[in-house]
Amino acid sequence: MSLVTEQLKANAEFYQGDDICQEKTKLLLKEVGLPNGLLPLHDIIECGIVRETGFVWLKQKKSITHKFEKIGKLVTYATEVTAVVEPGKIKKLTGVKTKELLVWVSLSDIYLDDPPTGKITFQTPAGLYRSFPCSAFEVEETKHDKEENKEVKEVKAAANSETKESKLVRSQQRPYS
Structure with missing residues (x-):
């Protein structure tokens, strides 16, 4: 079941089409101070943000698996990714999993370490976390x-x-x- 309702769309900045959604996604990541390559989605159908709450959604044609080469990690992005964004943080993340050993683990939060150490931390709903250099998620x-x-x-x-x-x-x- 989708978290994105028609009522939610009515209160949001809403975009359709891969080109504009790619642009808006990178712009949003830059606005909140997160690396621009954090959401390497393809064939995005629609995206939107409710500025008052920070709720964001991205829908793509099919789920994808991406390997972040600099850290050797596989991450899968579902057809619908949702989150609440604020400066330096992504909270209540859905639709994103990473592979740890042989198990796919859901991610719930992403945040920059404080004070800034050039590291970004990924956390699971169980509270487990891993930190990596922000540069691993930057795209030229x-x-x-x-x-x-x-x-x-x-x-x-x-x-x-x-x-x-x-x-x-x-x-x-x-x-x-």
Whole structure:
């Protein structure tokens, strides 16, 4: 049974199609400060995020198994992956399993270690966990990705500048006497 309902979709930023969903997935990972290669999904049908709660879902045509070469780990992604995201964390993760020895184990949480040590930790519902270098989950950005990132940084800088200017104007305003 799917966790994604029509009511949930109505309250979400909702996208369909592999190209836009790939782009939005990488952008979301960047927004929350997680490695951009953490969700190497293929043929994504739809994705969405409810900004108020951080609930995210990704649906793909078929489940895939991906090997993270730098750490030699196999991870399987179901046709539907759901989670709640916040800065530096993915919680209540469903649809993702990793192979440990001969057993597939569900993952429930992913988070950056605090203080930042360049490590990312994966946790199971039973509380077992493993940490790896964040670099193992980074994917080389294409020229197109770098241009988009430059645009995102420029938009954020402009928004920051406007916020600073409005604070400065407010601080210079005198209250009525």
